[in-house]
Amino acid sequence: MTTNGGSEPVFCTIVPPHILNTLARHEDPAVSGPAQHTLLLDAENRTRRSLAAEYGLRAAPAVRAPSDQPLRTIYDAEHRTALPGTKVRAEGSEPGRDASVNRAYAGLGATFDLYLKAYQRHSIDGDGLPLDATVHYDEGYNNAFWDGKQMVFGDGDGEIFVDFTHSIDVIGHELTHGVTQHTANLTYYGQPGALNESMSDVFGSLIKQYSLGQTAAEADWLIGAGLLAPSVSGTALRSMKSPGSAYDDDVLGKDPQPATMDGYVRTGRDNGGVHINSGIPNHAFYIVATTLGGNAWERAGQIWYDVLTGGELKEKAFFDDFAQLTVATAKERYGDGEELQAVLKAWERVGVPITPRARL
Amino acid sequence: MRIQVRRTGGFAGIERCAEVDTSGRPDAAEWHALADQAVAAGGSAPPAGVPDGFRYEITVDGKTVYCADPRLTEEQRKLISRVLKEGA
Structure with missing residues (x-):
């Protein structure tokens, strides 16, 4: 397991952030406005989000029900x-x-x-x-x-x-970062970061499967198929079915993703290996979906969606925290049936323990 | 002057490194000016960045600074692009 030593946001302004914070809370909007603006501009993404929430800068919710059409x-x-x-x-x-x-x-x-x-x-x-x-x-x-x-x-x-x-799953992947940001807001570092990446791969793949009308058995379970130029030796950027097998190329190197905790990579690069270790929860989802069969966005996707958006998943959740919640959700939604068994089997196969872990 | 750039993260999560040694290069002065400006605008710790955004480490004669997409200065973007393209 990695430790979750997230990196600090960097402020590039001359005014120190604590002063801007004070100014941003000022009663007079002429004072607080520019300070809030500067903070919003200069803070990195996560900081920008938390400040926006704290100072109530988010757009007021629409009074009417949201449309069933995209904008x-x-x-x-x-x-x-x-x-x-x-x-x-x-x-x-x-x-x-x-x-x-x-x-x-x-x-x-x-x-x-x-x-x-x-x-x-x-x-x-x-x-x-x-x-x-x-x-x-x-x-x-x-x-x-x-x-x-x-x-x-x-x-x-x-x-x-x-x-x-x-690649349609890349589009779905990016937008799912937005869904995660608005829901569990998983910290983009270490294990919560790999979970954040995995959510984007899972729903990115489901968007592709849904648009093509493919069942779990028919889907390719690849992320970024069709993105690699013809001269590159590889089929995609990641494989949820077989993490580590997406490419093996002279220039790109080899797909570094593990499928199980035995291969968990401890690194400070790539925000603690968020694009590497996401292979583990990705593969767990693949096992649940293919064990259950049918459309992956239905039962498997529903369990994952419930956990992502249900409010119990913590920003700094580790793989086993997430696994535990998928087990509880499967039980709640579908009872003691094949869904629960599929979820238990999946986490066992990828080596993520589902018993609650004591944490100091 | 030795200028190293390491790029990590990105949608693909594929790392790239390259280095340019400016000694003896006819355009050394231009490189030095660009590197100085890029380093001056860099942070001493990696910024949080954005999901799937590239992260960069720029090391000039042993001193490392950090920056991340999409919040690069023009000089940082130019230096990173040139080092990754022309460097070894």
Whole structure:
């Protein structure tokens, strides 16, 4: 097990953060406003979120019930890095000539659909949050990320990666970071960080399966299939079915994901190996889904969704905390049946103990 | 001047490292100016960053600073891009 020694946010302003904190609480909005603004700008993502909650800066909840239709906007960064960029497609408008824009728009829609139809969740915050995405970020940029408010997609360099909008599970993955941020808010470091990553892979894969109408047996259980350029030896970036097998390439190296706790990687890099150790809870989900059969988003997905959004999962949860909650949820929702047995078997197979662990 | 860049994280979680030694290079002065500005704007500890965002360690003559996407200065972005492209 790693220790959860999260990194400290870095403030880049001249005014020390404790002074800004005091100013931000000031009665006079002329004083508190700019200080809050500076704090919001300068704090890193998590800090920005907690401050926003503390100072009540979040948008007031809509009075009316949220819509069953998404509210999508796609922006084009035009190969620069200013966000969000130029607005190029709004909700309801026809597809344009830019395939990246159209793929992002469709992927946002597919993500909205799964959350609404399978889990009755209205958008990523459960309250109809507009879905924004920027394509063509930077030049040859080999990444996609969630910046706390929107999704950002690079075009890939064409040598290792192609355009990140090509993979619908990547779009679902990024938006699920938003769902996690608005629910359990798992700390993005160490085991809670790997759980955060795993939630995004699980629901990213489910979004792909739901949109293709695939059962657990039919699904490829790959993350980022179709993202690797033709010259790279590999099928995808991660495999939930067989973690560690997604790629093995001269330039990229070998997929480092473990499937079980025996292979747990202790590292400070990549926020404590969040993209490495996510293979363990990923594989547990795969076992539950394929043991139960049928549509993975139904019973397996429902149990995972309940735990993620149920309010009991702590920000600094470890794998066994999460496992324990999936067991309790399976029992609560489905009784002492095959769902519970599948969940117990899955955690046993990946080596995560499901008995409560005493913690100092 | 030895300029090293290590990039970790990202959606793929694939690490990349590269180094440029500016000694004897005709454009050494340009590299030094860029490196100085990039380091001056860096943090002494890794920032929390954003989910799937790249994290960077920039080491210039033994001194390491940290930064993360999407909050890079122009100089940091330029230096990182050049080192990863041209470095060994």
